Amino acid sequence: MSDKPDMAEIKKFDxxxxxxxxxxxxxxxxxxxxxxxxxQVGES
Numbered sequence: 001m002s003d004k005p006d007m008a009e010i011k012k013f014d015x016x017x018x019x020x021x022x023x024x025x026x027x028x029x030x031x032x033x034x035x036x037x038x039x040q041v042g043e044s
Contacts, residue, residue: 030038
């Protein structure tokens with residue numbers, strides 16, 4: 001047994017069958033402005 005996967009299957013794969021998806025960030029990182037705003041709220 002070879003420890004490498006069989007590349008023949010990958011070459012046969014048809015990418016056109018895949019659906020086109022738009023990526024959506026579910027938990028976006030806060031902007032610098034938001035971070036500064038949070039710091040100011042925490043200080044007062």
